[in-house]
Amino acid sequence: MEELPDTVIATQALTKRYRGGQLAVDGLDLTVPAGSVFGFLGPNGSGKTTTIRMLMGLIEPTAGSARVLGQPMPRSARAVLPHVGALIEGPALYGFLSGRDNLLRYDAADPTADPRTRRTRVAAALDRVGLTAAAGKKAKAYSLGMKQRLGLAAALLQPRRLLVLDEPTNGLDPQGMREIRSLIRELASDGTTVFLSSHLLDEIEQVCTHAAVMAQGRLITQGVVAELAAGVRGRLVVTTPDAGEAARVLKEQGAGDVVVIDDRVTAEPPDRDLADVNAALVKAGVRVRGFGVERASLEDAFVALTGEGFDVAG
Amino acid sequence: MSQDEAVLPGGAIEGARKAGGKVNPLWTFGLLRSELLTTFRRWRTLALLAVLAAVPILVGIAVKIETGDGGSMGGGGPQGGGPAFISQITNNGLFLVFTALAATLPFFLPMAIGVIAGDAIAGEANAGTLRYLLVAPAGRSRLLLTKYATTMAFCLVATLVVAISALTVGALLFPLGELTTISGTRISFAEGLGRALLIALVVAASLIGVAALGLFVSTLTNSGIAAMATTVGLLITVQILDQIPQLHALQPYFFSHYWLSFADLMREPVYWDDLVKNLGIQGLYAAVFGSAAWARFTTRDITA
Ligand SMILES: Nc1ncnc2c1ncn2[C@@H]1O[C@H](COP(=O)(O)OP(=O)(O)O)[C@@H](O)[C@H]1O
Numbered sequence: 001m002e003e004l005p006d007t008v009i010a011t012q013a014l015t016k017r018y019r020g021g022q023l024a025v026d027g028l029d030l031t032v033p034a035g036s037v038f039g040f041l042g043p044n045g046s047g048k049t050t051t052i053r054m055l056m057g058l059i060e061p062t063a064g065s066a067r068v069l070g071q072p073m074p075r076s077a078r079a080v081l082p083h084v085g086a087l088i089e090g091p092a093l094y095g096f097l098s099g100r101d102n103l104l105r106y107d108a109a110d111p112t113a114d115p116r117t118r119r120t121r122v123a124a125a126l127d128r129v130g131l132t133a134a135a136g137k138k139a140k141a142y143s144l145g146m147k148q149r150l151g152l153a154a155a156l157l158q159p160r161r162l163l164v165l166d167e168p169t170n171g172l173d174p175q176g177m178r179e180i181r182s183l184i185r186e187l188a189s190d191g192t193t194v195f196l197s198s199h200l201l202d203e204i205e206q207v208c209t210h211a212a213v214m215a216q217g218r219l220i221t222q223g224v225v226a227e228l229a230a231g232v233r234g235r236l237v238v239t240t241p242d243a244g245e246a247a248r249v250l251k252e253q254g255a256g257d258v259v260v261i262d263d264r265v266t267a268e269p270p271d272r273d274l275a276d277v278n279a280a281l282v283k284a285g286v287r288v289r290g291f292g293v294e295r296a297s298l299e300d301a302f303v304a305l306t307g308e309g310f311d312v313a314g
Numbered sequence: 315m316s317q318d319e320a321v322l323p324g325g326a327i328e329g330a331r332k333a334g335g336k337v338n339p340l341w342t343f344g345l346l347r348s349e350l351l352t353t354f355r356r357w358r359t360l361a362l363l364a365v366l367a368a369v370p371i372l373v374g375i376a377v378k379i380e381t382g383d384g385g386s387m388g389g390g391g392p393q394g395g396g397p398a399f400i401s402q403i404t405n406n407g408l409f410l411v412f413t414a415l416a417a418t419l420p421f422f423l424p425m426a427i428g429v430i431a432g433d434a435i436a437g438e439a440n441a442g443t444l445r446y447l448l449v450a451p452a453g454r455s456r457l458l459l460t461k462y463a464t465t466m467a468f469c470l471v472a473t474l475v476v477a478i479s480a481l482t483v484g485a486l487l488f489p490l491g492e493l494t495t496i497s498g499t500r501i502s503f504a505e506g507l508g509r510a511l512l513i514a515l516v517v518a519a520s521l522i523g524v525a526a527l528g529l530f531v532s533t534l535t536n537s538g539i540a541a542m543a544t545t546v547g548l549l550i551t552v553q554i555l556d557q558i559p560q561l562h563a564l565q566p567y568f569f570s571h572y573w574l575s576f577a578d579l580m581r582e583p584v585y586w587d588d589l590v591k592n593l594g595i596q597g598l599y600a601a602v603f604g605s606a607a608w609a610r611f612t613t614r615d616i617t618a
C-alpha cells in the first residue's frame with residue numbers, strides 16, 4: 001500500500017502569546033515527516049519549549065493549529081499522547097520515590113497501559129537506559145545524568161510512534177551527552193520518529209536527518225539537514241605560512257570575503273576551477289600546506305539565513 | 315467511546331484505544347491506586363497522621379493525671395457550645411473518642427486536610443511532575459478526580475486515626491461500659507461503639523468542604539507551600555468570622571458552622587437538623603469548589 005510520506009507533526013500558523021504579553025511563538029508552520037530524526041534548533045528563548053508545550057496539549061495556542069499523529073491537539077490529547085513519549089524541559093521526578101516507583105507511577109497515569117505488563121515494561125525501560133542497578137535508589141539521590149536517563153525511560157514505557165525530546169542533553173557532561181545521543185540514534189533506528197530540540201548546532205548535525213531553525217519565535221527554515229547546509233556554499237580554506245601573500249592572490253583570482261586568521265586563509269570560492277587557483281598560489285611563491293573546500297555547517301547556514309551569529313551562550 | 319466493550323458498573327470508560335491491544339476501562343483506576351500509595355507512603359502524610367494520633371494520647375494522659383490528683387475535670391467542651399464529653403472520660407474511656415474528635419475537628423483535622431489538598435495539584439506543578447502526568451496522559455479531569463478521591467480518603471483515614479488512637483488510649487487508661495447519652499438515657503457499650511463509628515464518619519464528611527476548597531486553591535498556583543498556607547489561612551479566617559456576632563446572617567454558609575453538630579448523634583433520639591445542614595453545606599462546597607477547580611484546571615496553561 002503506497003501512501004504519501006506520513007506527517008507526524010504539522011502546525012499551521014501556530015502562535016503563542018503568554019499572559020505576560022510575551023510573543024513566544026509566532027506563526028509557526030512546521031512539518032515533521034514520519035521516520036525522521038527532526039532537529040528543532042534555536043538559541044535559548046527562541047520558542048522551542050513553548051512549541052513543544054502546545055504540541056503536547058499542555059498550553060493552548062493563541063492562534064493557529066497543530067496536528068500530532070494526524071489528530072488535532074490539544075483536543076485529541078487522550079488519543080494521541082499514549083503513542084508519544086516526551087521529555088519536556090528536563091526531567092521531573094518524585095524525589096521520595098525510587099527510580100522504579102517513579103516509572104510505575106507515570107505508567108499508571110496512562111489509562112491505556114496494561115497493569116499486568118507494567119513491571120516488565122518498567123524493568124525493560126530501566127534496562128534500556130542502563131539504570132537497572134540504580135532502580136531501587138531514591139530519585140533524589142540520582143545525578144543529573146541519571147535523572148535525565150530516568151526521564152527518557154519514562155518516555156520509553158510503551159512502544160511509541162513519536163518521541164519528543166526537549167534539550168535532552170542539557171547540563172550533561174560530554175560523556176553523558178554521548179550516551180544520550182547514541183541512545184537517541186538507537187531509538188531512531190527502530191523507526192520511531194524523534195523530535196529533538198536543541199540549542200547545540202553540532203548536536204543537531206550529529207544526530208538529525210531533518211531540522212527546523214527557530215529564532216525569536218519564528219521559523220527561519222526547515223528541511224533535510226544536508227540540504228540546509230548545502231544551500232550555503234562551503235568556504236575555500238588555504239593553510240600557509242605566507243598568509244598575507246595568499247590572501248592577495250586569492251582576491252586576484254576572484255575569491256570574495258577573504259579572511260586571514262594566523263596561517264589560515266578562508267574565502268568564498270571563485271567561480272572557476274579551483275585547480276587553477278591553487279596553481280596561481282604556487283606560482284606566486286605561496287607555500288601551500290593545505291588547500292580545500294570546507295563543507296558548510298549548519299552554523300554557516302544559520303548565519304547566512306539570519307545575518308547574525310548563533311548565540312550559543314544564549 | 316468504545317461501544318464494543320461492556321460498560322462496567324460505575325466505571326467511566328475513557329481514554330484512547332491502543333492500535334493493537336484492548337484497553338480495559340478498569341485500568342483507569344491504576345492512577346487512583348498509585349495516588350493512594352504515593353500519598354500514604356510520604357513521610358509528610360505519616361507525620362500528619364502521627365500528630366493526629368498524638369492528640370488523644372495527650373488528652374487521655376492529661377485527664378488521667380488531673381483526676382488522679384483527686385481533682386475533677388472542669389466541664390465544658392473545647393469551644394463554641396461543644397459537648398461536655400471530657401468530664402465523662404473518667405467514667406467511660408469511649409468518651410475519649412468523642413472528646414478527641416471534638417478537639418481535633420476545629421483545627422488539627424482541617425489543617426491536615428488543607429496540607430494534603432493544597433499540595434495536591436500545586437505540589438505536582440512545583441515539582442514539574444504535573445506535566446509528565448498530563449502527557450502520560452493522565453487526563454485533566456481524571457487527574458483532578460483522582461486527587462479529590464485521595465484527599466477524601468485522607469479525610470477518612472485521618473479521622474479514623476484520631477478515633478482509633480482515642481479508643482485505644484481510652485480502653486487502656488479508663489473503664490469501658492454502658493454510657494449515658496446527652497439526653498440522659500443509657501445505651502449499651504456496643505451501641506456506643508456504633509455511635510462512635512457513625513460520629514467518625516460524620517466528622518470525616520465534615521471535612522469535604524475544606525478538601526474541595528483546598529483543591530481549588532491548589533489549581534490556582536504553582537507553589538505547593540502557597541496553596542497549603544492559603545487553605546490553612548482561609549480555615550483560620552472562617553473560624554474567626556464564625557465567632558463574630560455581626561456576621562450572623564453569613565455564618566450558616568461557613569463550612570465549619572455546623573461542625574460540632576456531630577454531638578447530636580449522642581442524643582436520644584438523634585437530633586438530625588444540624589447534622590443534615592452540615593452535610594448539605596459540605597455537599598454545596600464540594601459542588602461549588604469542585605466545579606471551580608475543574609473549570610480552572612481543565613483550561614489552564616501548564617507551564618511549570
Ligand atoms: N510561562 C511563561 N510565561 C511567560 N513567558 C514565557 C513563559 N515561558 C517562556 N516564556 C518566554 O517565551 C519565550 C520563549 O521561551 P521558550 O519557549 O522557553 O524558549 P526555548 O525553549 O527555545 O529556550 C522566551 O522569551 C521566554 O521568556
Ligand SMILES: [Mg+2]
Nearest residue numbers: 048049089167
Ligand atoms: Mg527550552
